Amino acid sequence: MIATIAAVTIRSLLGRRRSLLIGLLALLPIVVALLVRVSGRVGPGLDEIGAIVLDRLVVTTLLPLVALVFGTTAIGAEIDDGTALYLLVKPIARWRIVAAKLLVATGLTAALTAPTAFVAGAILLTDGPGLAVPLGAAVGTAAGAVAYATIFLALSLVTSRALPVGLVYILVWEGILAGLFEGTRVLSVRQYALGISAAIAGRPDPNLLDGATALLLAALAVGLATLVAIRRLTTFEVGETD
Amino acid sequence: MTGRPASDRPLWGRAAGSGPPPEPRPLTPGAAVELRGASRWYGNVVAVNDISFTLAPGVTGLLGPNGAGKSTILHLLAGLLRPSDGIVAIRGVPAWRNPALYREIGLVPERESVHSFLSGHEFALLNARLQGLRDPEAAARRAIETVGLTEAADRPVGTYSKGMRQRAKIAGALVHDPAILLLDEPFNGMDPRQRLHMMELLGRMAAEGRVILFSSHILEEVERLAQNVLVIVSGRLAAAGDFREIRRLMTDRPHTFTIRSSDDRRLAAALVGHPSVFGVELTGGRLAVRTSDFAGFTRALPTIARSGALSILELRPTDEDLESVFGYLVRR
Numbered sequence: 001m002i003a004t005i006a007a008v009t010i011r012s013l014l015g016r017r018r019s020l021l022i023g024l025l026a027l028l029p030i031v032v033a034l035l036v037r038v039s040g041r042v043g044p045g046l047d048e049i050g051a052i053v054l055d056r057l058v059v060t061t062l063l064p065l066v067a068l069v070f071g072t073t074a075i076g077a078e079i080d081d082g083t084a085l086y087l088l089v090k091p092i093a094r095w096r097i098v099a100a101k102l103l104v105a106t107g108l109t110a111a112l113t114a115p116t117a118f119v120a121g122a123i124l125l126t127d128g129p130g131l132a133v134p135l136g137a138a139v140g141t142a143a144g145a146v147a148y149a150t151i152f153l154a155l156s157l158v159t160s161r162a163l164p165v166g167l168v169y170i171l172v173w174e175g176i177l178a179g180l181f182e183g184t185r186v187l188s189v190r191q192y193a194l195g196i197s198a199a200i201a202g203r204p205d206p207n208l209l210d211g212a213t214a215l216l217l218a219a220l221a222v223g224l225a226t227l228v229a230i231r232r233l234t235t236f237e238v239g240e241t242d
Numbered sequence: 243m244t245g246r247p248a249s250d251r252p253l254w255g256r257a258a259g260s261g262p263p264p265e266p267r268p269l270t271p272g273a274a275v276e277l278r279g280a281s282r283w284y285g286n287v288v289a290v291n292d293i294s295f296t297l298a299p300g301v302t303g304l305l306g307p308n309g310a311g312k313s314t315i316l317h318l319l320a321g322l323l324r325p326s327d328g329i330v331a332i333r334g335v336p337a338w339r340n341p342a343l344y345r346e347i348g349l350v351p352e353r354e355s356v357h358s359f360l361s362g363h364e365f366a367l368l369n370a371r372l373q374g375l376r377d378p379e380a381a382a383r384r385a386i387e388t389v390g391l392t393e394a395a396d397r398p399v400g401t402y403s404k405g406m407r408q409r410a411k412i413a414g415a416l417v418h419d420p421a422i423l424l425l426d427e428p429f430n431g432m433d434p435r436q437r438l439h440m441m442e443l444l445g446r447m448a449a450e451g452r453v454i455l456f457s458s459h460i461l462e463e464v465e466r467l468a469q470n471v472l473v474i475v476s477g478r479l480a481a482a483g484d485f486r487e488i489r490r491l492m493t494d495r496p497h498t499f500t501i502r503s504s505d506d507r508r509l510a511a512a513l514v515g516h517p518s519v520f521g522v523e524l525t526g527g528r529l530a531v532r533t534s535d536f537a538g539f540t541r542a543l544p545t546i547a548r549s550g551a552l553s554i555l556e557l558r559p560t561d562e563d564l565e566s567v568f569g570y571l572v573r574r
Contacts, residue, residue: 004371008357015359082353086365086414089320090372091344234339238322 001092005100009074013108016077022069026112029057033123050124054137058117059193063144064170067109071152072162074105075233080160085238094233098153102226105153110145117141133201140197147189147218147225154225157232185209192218270296273334274422274453275319280328282314289314291477292328297422297455301448303468303485304457311477312457313352316424319455320349332422345373348415352426352457355411358400362391362410365399369414378417385413389443405436412443423447425456429463441467465489496520497536501529502556503547512550516542530560 013019036049075097078084087097121134156162178188185191185208192214198204199211209217270276273296282290290311304312317323318330321337321344330337337343356365366385370378386395389409394402399410408428415423428444429437444467448454458464464471464485471488473481481488503509506529510522513531518539521532533539547554 001372001374004368008360008368011359012357082351082355083357085322085349085351085353085355086369087372088322089344089347089349090369091341091374092372093341235324237324238317 002096002100002103005087005092005097006104009101009104010108012078012083013070013073013104016073018069018073022066023112026062026066026116029053029062029116029120030123032057033120037123046124050121050133053120053124054117054133054197055194058113058120058137058141059144059197060175060190062116063109063113063141063193064148064174064189066112067105067145067148068152068163068166068170070105070108071149072156072166074101074149074153074156076153076156076160076162079156088236088238094236095230098226098229098233102150102153102229105149106146109149110142113145114138114142133203136197136199136201136203139200140193140195143196143215143218144189144193147192147221150222150225150229151189154229154232157229157236186213186217189218189221192221274298274332275455276329276331276334277315277318278329278331280315280318280325280330282311282318282323283326288477290318293474293477293479294328295472295479295482297453299448299451299453300470301444301454301456301468302470302472303464304455304472304474305461305464306457306459306474306480308459310459310474312459312474313426314477315474316349316426316455316457320347320424322349345418346421348418348420348423350408350411350415350423350425350428352430354407356399356407356414359398361396361398362386362402362406362413363395365410366413366417370417373418375418381417381419382413385417388416389413390439404431405433405440408432408436408440412440416447420452422453423455425454427458428456429458429460437463461492496532496534497539498560499531499533499539500556500558500560501531501554503529504553504555508550509547509552509554512546512552513543516546518542 032053033050036046036053041049075084078087115138117140118134118138121137122131125133152162152166155166159165174188174190178184178191191209195209195214196211196218198208199214204210208214275297276295278294280290280293281288293315304315306312314323318325319332319337321330321332321340324338332340332343332346335343360368363382363386366382367378370381370385373381375381386392389412391406391409391413394406399407402410408431412425412428415425423444425444428440432440441463444454444456456467468485470483471481471485472479473488481491501509506524506527510524510529510531513519514522516539518533518535519531520534521530523530523532531539543554543557546552
């Protein structure tokens with residue numbers, strides 16, 4: 001049942017123009033990494049650029065944008081265009097519908113962002129400590145993908161303006177406020193992703209959350225957002241069209 | 243489609259402050275579909291107001307002007323809206339938050355609700371799978387055949403005509419052979435041939451013992467298809483029962499016509515004496531005639547005009563819009 005819903009959702013998501021744009025966007029960090037390599041830069045400067053590409057370009061920009069598109073579209077777009085009705089009038093518990101949609105939104109987001117993090121990291125950081133850093137970046141990005149996409153899917157069931165609201169959240173909260181104070185770090189998906197990346201790469205950073213805390217908080221965020229999504233879909237009402 | 247979650251109110255019970263809740267009476271035994279004192283409001287706007295009816299097998303038309311609350315009633319029955327008050331039950335079980343009832347129900351919504359990239363067969367198959375049917379392929383083929391889409395079954399729904407898309411939606415709703423079929427404005431956008439085909443289809447399904455409820459704002463559609471009719475006006479049930487009886491009420495109501503003729507004054511004088519006419523008014527160069535016998539008047543008018551050597555240039559019923567027809571029923 002979940003597989004059937006997931007299969008149609010994937011076809012629907014990948015058929016949209018914005019998915020193509022997002023796919024191209026996912027290539028950007030790799031292109032930047034290649035350009036840096038081609039320019040012939042070596043040494044500690046490269047390491048620094050690598051960190052910037054992974055943090056700024058992948059975790060801070062690409063990851064939340066991809067998650068926003070897939071998270072808000074997986075079920076939100078079907079609600080907007082009316083195609084969700086065929087799904088809602090079936091003898092299926094609503095949590096199963098949420099589970100299928102989450103599987104697709106988180107899976108597609110991770111599939112698009114984690115390999116990008118790995119490849120961009122590998123291109124820029126091979127002179128350093130082997131593949132630990134790119135691997136850490138990929139795992140952290142995947143964890144961030146699951147958290148972000150789940151939050152955005154829940155958001156699309158809370159408001160019909162999930163895309164602009166999500167964008168403001170990414171730019172204002174994740175982009176500016178969450179990084180400013182130590183206390184707000186625990187409420188930032190970006191910080192979870194960076195914390196997990198650093199822990200896996202074996203490069204603990206006092207400015208980041210430690211790996212276990214980051215993983216726990218990410219799991220909490222995913223659990224909470226999932227509960228909200230199930231609750232909202234269970235009591236979802238189809239509006240007046242008469 | 244806009245959605246919003248409902249608060250956790252009990253299935254029945256009055257709004258706070260209106261006294262103790264009445265004891266819920268048992269539902270009508272054997273009724274496939276029942277609304278009992280069902281209301282639905284959005285904030286201060288009442289969409290459906292204290293409506294009660296039961297449905298038995300056969301075709302029932304849900305008739306009313308646009309915005310009367312027809313879709314709200316269908317959505318309540320389909321468990322897609324929580325009743326603000328009263329009971330909405332399918333086979334004696336509340337419809338709201340009860341996904342199991344979708345084994346019994348097929349809903350054909352008014353809006354386009356099919357992914358345009360799916361073919362008609364794929365859409366029916368998807369519905370069959372989501373229904374958990376044992377042989378979804380066979381069920382999908384059967385449903386597509388029933389609605390006459392076999393030839394176009396492998397084309398994407400996006401390439402279908404409006405009528406074909408409507409039939410694809412019906413195939414999706416029929417795939418599990420539901421005993422109750424709810425259709426929201428199923429004839430919208432169809433050409434006459436498609437309408438005829440759809441009417442035959444619904445008639446056939448009713449003959450098989452299904453409960454079919456379809457909404458329409460067009461009197462003639464309901465007249466041709468439904469034995470029973472529920473007339474909804476401004477969220478209230480204005481009339482319910484045998485269509486012919488309601489049609490007679492509608493036809494016999496007082497009508498007003500405005501007439502332009504070669505000599506309005508002489509025509510007015512000639513009409514005053516006719517038994518079907520009970521009021522004539524000549525104001526602002528217009529002749530308005532009130533009659534209580536629609537058929538008698540329209541038969542008599544040409545004769546009266548001919549005998550006075552008058553030409554009728556224009557004859558226009560002034561209150562023929564559905565709103566006034568239904569409004570008349572409400573006042574009765």
